[in-house]
Amino acid sequence: MVKMVRHRELIALTVQQLDKFNPENQSVDDFLNESAEMLQTLNTTEEKFVLDTLAGCTEYKSLLDVVVNAFYAQDGRYCLISERNVYIVICYLATFQLEELGLQHFSRIVKSLDTAKMQKFLRFFFNKLHLNTWIKDEWSHFYDSLYVKENLIDPLLRWQPKVQLLIEQLTNKLNNLTTTVKASTVTQPKEFNLTVPKPRAIPLPLPMHLPVLEKRRPVPPSTYKPPKEKKQLEEIKEKNLQKANDLLVKANTDRFRCATMKSEKREIDNIPIKLNTAAILREGALYQRKMEEQLKRVENLQQGAGDPSEFLEWQKQMRGKDLEEQLAEIECRRLQGKLSHEEAILARQNVIQENKKKADLLREEKAELMHQHAEKRLQEQKEMKELAEQVMEGHKNVKQVKTKLQEYKQQIAQQVSEESGELLRQALEKEEEKAKKRSEIIQQIRAIESIPGIRHKFVDLTETGGHGLFGEMSIVELRERLALLKEAQKAAEEEKRDQIIHEKQAKEQLLLEKLDQISQFRAELGRAAALKQEEKKRKSQSGERPVKDERILNLQKKIVEKKMERKKQAGLLKITPQKPSIMPSKDSVQWNHWKELEEIRERQFKLLQRGFMAREAAHKRAVCVAARSGTTTYILRSDLK
Template identity: 50%
Template sequence: MAYYRKCIETVIEQLNKFKPEKDSPEQFLEAASAALQTLSPQKQAFILEVLSGCLEYRKLLAVVVDAFYVRAGRLCPRADYNLFEVICYLATFQLEELGFQLFCDIVRAQPVDKMHKFLGFFFNPLNLCSWIKDEWSLIYETAHVRENWIDPLMRWQPEVQELIHQLEEVMAIQPPLSKSKAKVTEPKEFNLTVPRPRAIPVPEPVPVVAKSKPIPRSTYQPPKERQLLEMTKRFNRWKAEELLLKANIEEMRCAVPRSRAEPLMQASKKKLQLQFMPRILKTPKLTFYKPNEVPVKLNTAAILREGSLYQRQVEKELQRVDKLVDGAGDFSEFLEWQKEMQAKDREEELAASACRRLQGKLSREEAILARQHLTQENKQKADQKKEEMAELKQQCAERRLQEERSMKELVEQVTEVQKNVKLAQMKLLKGRRQIVQEVIEESRELLQRTTQAAKEEQKERCELVSQLRALETQPVRKGKLVDLTQIPGYGLEGEMSVVELRERLALLKETQRREEEEKRDQIIQGKRARSQELQNMVEQISLCRAAMGRSAALRWEEKKARSAAPGTPSRDERVLELQRKIQEKVAERRRTQAAPKPVSAPGPARPKPWTKQTDLERIAGLALGVESENEPGELPGGLAGAAGLQEDLKILEIYLAVNCYASQRMSNQRM
């Protein structure tokens, strides 16, 4: 039994090495026979025969074993897959040659429970005569399967059933395996090397240094010369900006034209007069010209979109006029109601803005009170911190004294230990020197060996180079000349020479170029027509824009006039409540600040610093017509008087002309 067990184990081991994706059966069998040369000839022949049979009928055996794992052997491990294949092969193909007694010995040599399950599944008559026969018939012919494999297996049914019964008795006799508890791993400490105690250095004596002079304050303060330079830079910059502004505002004297006939004496007199003129001159009024509107280039989609928008507006206006002509009602009552509602909304907005402003004041007063409370709390906390810091300093001083005492004791102990360390260091140095000499000798021997190996490799390389050069010097045959005008003569339809093919390709390119030019001309003509249409539409859009802009300007003037009218003071409950709260907070803040404080003597009023922005704002105000302190009484910019009414009438005339043109165009389209 042990003999057959070893044979079956070797077969299973070889089958585990076989990979059908990479290995071929013939090469695998040759490699296996070479590996089994050490075994006896009888054992080697048996193993190779079973191994070759399992590889040859692998598909048939896989059908049975796969079905066994799915149906009966779900709990069996996958590692026994090749064991079941070998038993299936012996039962199907080698049972008559081996004999039933030898087959029983092989089966008994394997695990009893596994063999009982597999043989009971495989030799079941229902399985053999039904699906096993059908599956094998898909691979081989049905008659061959029935005569050579199924019928012999059915003849061996009584003996095999008796063998299965014996295996079942053996399983019943064997005691069940006691489930012993698995040993728990006991953790052990790591066998680590104990670190050496760190050597404590001997403290060096603290040298007594003479008391140094304190650092002068001038090192941390910038020098006065730098401050003076910065002040002069600022003054010079301010002076230059003032001169630049004066030159820009006043007219240059060199730009005044002078007649050629004027004598030089008069010019010299004028120069003298200009020199003695007073410094304060009346600056002439500046004239500012509004820049023209920058034209915006629109794309095609924007032009068409805007044109359709204006067209829809014109259609709506025409529909409204038609309804009025037919007798539709007027919207005067609705407009009056709308104005009343808008006035109410404005009053609510004014009340809301007043509430927001008062809420801001209230939050400011609350913030001032909170800041005062916070400063008082911070003072109390600072006093507590100072007391705690004093206690901590005293504790630190005591700890330093204790540490100094312990350090002195350690220094005395270390000095005693260092006396014995010097002898050990001398011995260690001697041992290290001997080791270094041995290593040097070994390295010399290795260098000699490597040099010899390098010389041999160099000789081999030289020989290979000489062989390659000899091969390069051999004559090379020249290639065959090609005639481009010759037809190959392969017998294909439309066969031609290379020259003819090139000519035909050139003609084809010429025709393609002509077609492209014709298409390009057509596209250019279409684009020109499209651009003309867009240009006409842009002209219409510009007219409509002018009319709409004028109407918007009129509406804005009306809104500005309404907003300039004085409004009635709001008496909203929210506003009154917020004012009352603000008065209470102000009174509370004044009570907290009742303690008198030392007031410094008032100094002379500093002049307001000059900035370039103030002059620019003044100039911009003059340009826009805004009232200022220097020039009161100027009118604000905008429309005023009869000139504004005339411009309004012109815009209305343009708008009516556009409407008439649009209505004519729509009537033409309907026709």
């Protein structure tokens, strides 16, 4: 019986700590540290049991809530919500600690609590149908289904027959309690000898007036019809989608037709576009600046400026060499990636050998740990026996402590009653004084209200207020000044309106002149672009393929050597060698990796070509500008990159 009481105290202490835990305001580590400080009065075994139970209940809260919530919904509808954490603790011990505690220790914990509640909960939880159906399915939402079956459901099903015996014991205990209570009754009630009352007359039903409901309004037809805005949006969406598809088809068909694209671009440029004021002024300033540059260039040519064609030819050769070097660098990087792949395979084979050695060491360490665990269990059993003996000694002096505690409580209650009487008397005196003051104030207010006041007041609009302020005036004077101020404002507005109209007319005239200049400049630029295009067609550019250098050849040789070494290593380990890194299987990660590398290399090559052409065109423009200014510009090879 002492052990049962001690178990009940430990479970109550655990439930008390769980009731204090709030996951929104406190982390699990802080909660466990505070609980450890509160449990310092217990010995090491009891403290370890309570802390392990608290940590498990917080860690597996989601699994335990599934069972306890279902219990409250079905069999525990009349159980108290305040006792919810008791069922959480029992569910955790039955699910995760039953193997370690053992059935005997677990049954002592259960019997120390309320018999009817534990019998009802265990019968609900250890039901085979519940474990195999909805509990297993709900737990599979949080963990892997295979893990739930092997590590949670199967152990509970193994313990189910033994726990069923415990449930039967609890049921027998409940039956014995009910029979003893019935047998202990001594008094036998007798019926009173009363006169039989006359039957009452059935009252007539009162007339009922049923309420008449108002007629409902018909549903408006707009409820079942889509709005017009929705149809308009769908039509606009379809048109935009059709335009996008047409543009995609056109872009795909004209992807590699540079000449046609340029001609189309010229045609698009000739389409008339409505320009705003800012665009007209901006374009006019641009053409004005270009005209000034052309005039300056003509002056420089007249003064003897040089031709930059030789410099452009040298610059083109240098850029071709740089492009070859960049392509060779990309090829070297690709071969280095293949070489690192072969080295990674060799390293993986070496790791397999090391893992075999480590596995042998782990087996030996596991055997040693099992031996230590067995010794630890024996030591814990000895400590539990010592704990039981200490508890027996601690319960001897309980009665003496209870009597002293009752006497102390009686003294405190007497002192409190005396002090409360004194405080009540003082409060009554203060209330009486406040009531007297209130009555005096009310009398004064009533006397003030009884004095008659002047109700009518005559106002003269020509008199000032007499407040002693500077610039004080009467209401009539104020109205006159406001009228004069309004007339002055109207005159200012008319003048400003005339000024705005004149400025607007001048601005429109300026814009018309700018538009005439822009049209003339566009026509001249179109002719110049056509002449430049004809000159470009006459010239043909030949591209040279990059030549492999010594670095690429050396990397290819190293890759072949690594492949041979890997095959030898695989033969020693008796492992089926993987396919070469050049052509891995399409379902493997390596295939995707090398495919991405090839695509990246192609994109880099295209970007380099585009950048080469763009830099060449930009530099031509820069040289032309330098030639116009009459200065000679020298650009190093490093600047071309």
